[in-house]
Amino acid sequence: MEMSLRRKWLRDKLVKERSVRKFDTPIQEVKPILVSDYLSSKHIHFFETACSQGFVLNELVGMLSFDNPVLISNAILEREQNASTVVTSEIAFPHARISGLGEIRAALGICPAGISTNSGRDPIRLFFLFVSPVEDTRNHLRFLASTSSLFLKENFIDALMELKTREAVWLKILESEVPHEKENVEMALNNA
Amino acid sequence: MPNIPGKKTTASNVILVTTAMLSFISFWRAAAIVLCDLASTVYYIGGIAEHAIGKAAPWFVLGVMLFSYTVRAIYIESCSMFVRGGVYRVVKEAMGGTLAKLSVSALMFDYVLTGPISAVSAGQYLVGLLNTTLPRFHIAWHFQADLFSVLFAIAVTLYFWWQNVKGMHESSDKALKIMIVTTIMAVIVIIWSVITLWIRGFHWPPFAPVFNAESLGWLHGFKDTIKPIGLLGITIAFGHSLLAMSGEESLAQVYREIEAPKLKNLEKAGFIVFLYSMLLTSLVTFFAVMIIPDSVRMSQYSDNLISGLTMYFVGPDTIKLFFQAFVVFVGFLILSGAVNTSIIGSNGVMNRLGEDGILPEFLRKPHSKFGTSSRLINLTVGLQILTIIMCRGNIYILGEAYAFGVIWSFVFKSLAVLVLRYKDKTPREWRVPFNIKIKGIEFPIGLGLIFIVLLATALVNLLTKQVATIWGAVFTLVFFIIFIVSERVNAHKLRKQGILGHHGHVDRVNLNQVELLTPDACRCTKAKRVIVAVRGPKKLVHLQKVLEEIDPEETDVVVLTSKVGKGYELEGHSEPIPTEDELFTRVISIAEKVGRYVTLLSVPTNDPYYVMARVAYDLKAQELALGKSEKFSPEVQMEEIAVAWGSVTQEPRPLRIRIIWDGAELKEDL
Numbered sequence: 001m002e003m004s005l006r007r008k009w010l011r012d013k014l015v016k017e018r019s020v021r022k023f024d025t026p027i028q029e030v031k032p033i034l035v036s037d038y039l040s041s042k043h044i045h046f047f048e049t050a051c052s053q054g055f056v057l058n059e060l061v062g063m064l065s066f067d068n069p070v071l072i073s074n075a076i077l078e079r080e081q082n083a084s085t086v087v088t089s090e091i092a093f094p095h096a097r098i099s100g101l102g103e104i105r106a107a108l109g110i111c112p113a114g115i116s117t118n119s120g121r122d123p124i125r126l127f128f129l130f131v132s133p134v135e136d137t138r139n140h141l142r143f144l145a146s147t148s149s150l151f152l153k154e155n156f157i158d159a160l161m162e163l164k165t166r167e168a169v170w171l172k173i174l175e176s177e178v179p180h181e182k183e184n185v186e187m188a189l190n191n192a
Numbered sequence: 193m194p195n196i197p198g199k200k201t202t203a204s205n206v207i208l209v210t211t212a213m214l215s216f217i218s219f220w221r222a223a224a225i226v227l228c229d230l231a232s233t234v235y236y237i238g239g240i241a242e243h244a245i246g247k248a249a250p251w252f253v254l255g256v257m258l259f260s261y262t263v264r265a266i267y268i269e270s271c272s273m274f275v276r277g278g279v280y281r282v283v284k285e286a287m288g289g290t291l292a293k294l295s296v297s298a299l300m301f302d303y304v305l306t307g308p309i310s311a312v313s314a315g316q317y318l319v320g321l322l323n324t325t326l327p328r329f330h331i332a333w334h335f336q337a338d339l340f341s342v343l344f345a346i347a348v349t350l351y352f353w354w355q356n357v358k359g360m361h362e363s364s365d366k367a368l369k370i371m372i373v374t375t376i377m378a379v380i381v382i383i384w385s386v387i388t389l390w391i392r393g394f395h396w397p398p399f400a401p402v403f404n405a406e407s408l409g410w411l412h413g414f415k416d417t418i419k420p421i422g423l424l425g426i427t428i429a430f431g432h433s434l435l436a437m438s439g440e441e442s443l444a445q446v447y448r449e450i451e452a453p454k455l456k457n458l459e460k461a462g463f464i465v466f467l468y469s470m471l472l473t474s475l476v477t478f479f480a481v482m483i484i485p486d487s488v489r490m491s492q493y494s495d496n497l498i499s500g501l502t503m504y505f506v507g508p509d510t511i512k513l514f515f516q517a518f519v520v521f522v523g524f525l526i527l528s529g530a531v532n533t534s535i536i537g538s539n540g541v542m543n544r545l546g547e548d549g550i551l552p553e554f555l556r557k558p559h560s561k562f563g564t565s566s567r568l569i570n571l572t573v574g575l576q577i578l579t580i581i582m583c584r585g586n587i588y589i590l591g592e593a594y595a596f597g598v599i600w601s602f603v604f605k606s607l608a609v610l611v612l613r614y615k616d617k618t619p620r621e622w623r624v625p626f627n628i629k630i631k632g633i634e635f636p637i638g639l640g641l642i643f644i645v646l647l648a649t650a651l652v653n654l655l656t657k658q659v660a661t662i663w664g665a666v667f668t669l670v671f672f673i674i675f676i677v678s679e680r681v682n683a684h685k686l687r688k689q690g691i692l693g694h695h696g697h698v699d700r701v702n703l704n705q706v707e708l709l710t711p712d713a714c715r716c717t718k719a720k721r722v723i724v725a726v727r728g729p730k731k732l733v734h735l736q737k738v739l740e741e742i743d744p745e746e747t748d749v750v751v752l753t754s755k756v757g758k759g760y761e762l763e764g765h766s767e768p769i770p771t772e773d774e775l776f777t778r779v780i781s782i783a784e785k786v787g788r789y790v791t792l793l794s795v796p797t798n799d800p801y802y803v804m805a806r807v808a809y810d811l812k813a814q815e816l817a818l819g820k821s822e823k824f825s826p827e828v829q830m831e832e833i834a835v836a837w838g839s840v841t842q843e844p845r846p847l848r849i850r851i852i853w854d855g856a857e858l859k860e861d862l
Contacts, residue, residue, distance in 0.1 A: 082825065087835060087839075137860055138808070142834070142862055145837050145841070151843075
């Protein structure tokens with residue numbers, strides 16, 4: 001009995017030592033994910049009148065040209081039921097993770113008149129929808145963090161609301177994400 | 193998704209939760225603290241034991257010191273079950289509240305007498321030095337030894353009373369320095385004694401004890417039938433020398449503060465304590481009998497035996513006198529340390545009793561200026577000064593009485609650990625050896641034998657040590673009645689207030705507002721930082737896992753609790769946070785169990801995920817660990833944190849997120 005207790009204690013100690021080494025693996029620093037890399041101006045849509053969450057969702061999913069848009073909509077709604085994706089009084093980040101998807105696909109809906117949601121809050125003005133591959137959790141989370149970092153910048157949503165075209169919105173996003181790379185922005189402007 | 197506030201600035205109304213006990217010490221320092229109590233007995237045990245059993249005293253002191261190794265084993269086993277494995281806790285778990293109160297009453301007697309015996313002994317050494325030295329300088333002063341030592345002891349006790357009322361913390365650093373100086377003294381004493389014996393020759397002390405009317409007590413009528421080398425004779429002599437291992441209880445008191453791996457370090461500390469005290473106490477007692485002439489040893493040096501030893505070394509008188517002054521100086525340090533330890537120890541035990549509702553509430557009221565439990569300190573010191581006055585400087589009487597508290601707290605402790613072997617079958621990390629299993633029933637032979645030896649010694653002491661039995665029994669009974677009555681009064685009050693049950697031990701913490709949340713403000717000094725978010729006191733698996741895994745040399749752990757309430761915001765002013773006593777107590781308890789330092793933060797908020805991210809960002813943390821939510825799946829929790837992290841980071845910064853629950857973990861790097 002004494003020996004087996006001693007052995008158990010030694011085994012636990014070894015396991016602890018191994019886990020210390022495991023913990024010590026450094027966090028890999030990678031290049032930041034940019035929203036503008038996954039959102040094109042084609043996938044930005046203005047809604048002129050007040051509308052519902054469901055309507056906006058279907059419109060934006062439709063823009064992303066999925067083979068099975070119903071599956072995508074259902075996945076997003078299912079995620080929404082787990083926890084609301086409304087972040088502030090102005091914006092929501094509805095999303096879902098889909099198996100077999102090549103890369104992240106995103107669309108932005110802008111509705112100055114307000115989109116009513118099921119969160120119990122006041123209507124929001126921005127609906128940033130995206131779908132990411134279920135196989136890549138890390139990029140999914142990093143994209144969420146980048147999205148939050150971008151849209152929750154002070155006065156950024158107010159600035160977007162003043163813009164009238166999808167191209168201007170996209171450029172504003174690009175400018176916000178890479179403010180020091182003027183050349184890139186200008187090149188992008190010309191290309192646009 | 194997180195409820196991100198519109199305006200995002202550095203957290204500004206964070207509460208830093210502090211407690212005096214959340215730092216951890218090495219096994220060397222732990223051993224030093226215990227030795228300040230245990231090794232100080234070397235200054236008086238020789239005189240007390242020889243007074244009772246004659247020149248055989250060194251053999252029995254050696255026997256007691258060897259036996260202390262087994263008592264150490266009992267404390268290690270109890271500490272492997274309870275981080276705060278003192279007598280009260282262990283006896284309560286094993287045999288219920290009534291016996292726990294009885295055992296702690298005996299322990300209080302031990303603590304109340306530790307102070308006076310150490311202080312009076314220090315006084316005796318000092319007056320011995322003065323009376324030897326002053327005539328050499330043609331100063332015709334001669335101090336009355338007992339009166340001087342009583343006045344000196346009162347002065348020392350009052351000094352430490354005031355320090356404790358002000359809130360002085362027991363410093364392991366000071367204890368270590370005292371033990372270094374003591375070691376220097378011990379090495380010189382041992383080497384000089386060996387040289388003296390080498391030059392002058394020596395005779396071993398006789399093994400047979402010689403009893404007198406005082407040392408046989410109520411057994412004096414049977415003096416002709418008691419064989420000195422028989423079972424009873426040896427037990428009587430053993431009982432008169434038992435004082436040599438007083439202070440073992442400090443092992444349990446210090447365990448809370450030992451750094452990880454706790455039990456391994458406790459074993460090391462215990463072994464150092466054993467080896468050191470065994471060598472120092474028994475060797476010095478042997479040398480005293482072998483070097484100081486019989487004609488003067490007990491008549492002149494019974495109360496300051498080491499001083500006497502120094503004066504009979506070979507060598508010039510002037511050097512011997514200087515060395516005697518050094519011995520007195522070291523004695524003053526170590527014995528004063530023991531006075532302080534006794535006040536702190538009894539205060540700690542009584543605070544624990546107060547939390548359990550078995551002390552009158554008015555005694556627990558903190559000092560209006562210093563916030564310390566001054567009334568409990570006053571009570572202990574009052575009893576200690578009364579003891580000093582009543583003993584009139586007589587170390588022998590003090591020693592005899594002191595042994596009562598020591599032996600009975602050991603008896604209760606060993607019985608409790610024995611009972612727990614059958615009552616609590618959960619595997620222990622460490623057990624007293626010699627256990628055999630017959631037909632599925634375990635017989636703890638080692639533990640049983642230790643208990644029998646302790647019980648037999650305690651019972652024999654009851655008959656031989658009249659002063660100890662009368663005063664010890666009266667004191668224990670008075671304290672026991674106070675505890676019983678107070679518990680009933682407090683329970684009655686609680687019932688009247690509609691509070692049904694007591695919720696167990698609660699740590700008292702200090703809440704300090706941090707103006708700006710920075711690594712410096714949170715005392716984070718290491719290269720790495722981990723934030724551990726906690727919510728419920730029963731869901732702290734993740735905290736334990738993180739604490740077990742980190743390298744404390746390079747990682748600070750900040751435990752974050754966010755008080756979620758309507759209308760709270762991280763920024764701006766908020767209502768004061770109600771103390772989350774139970775949660776803090778559990779966090780402190782886990783940190784103590786693992787032996788790692790943590791910084792506790794409490795932040796008011798309306799969104800815990802935002803607070804986690806904000807605090808991780810402000811403190812430049814590399815990792816955030818949290819438990820599994822009851823409301824959301826771990827995947828959703830990860831997303832909540834990712835959004836919150838994005839909202840606080842101006843520039844991308846890597847952060848490892850870990851969601852840990854029973855046997856599982858989800859980990860991702862942002």
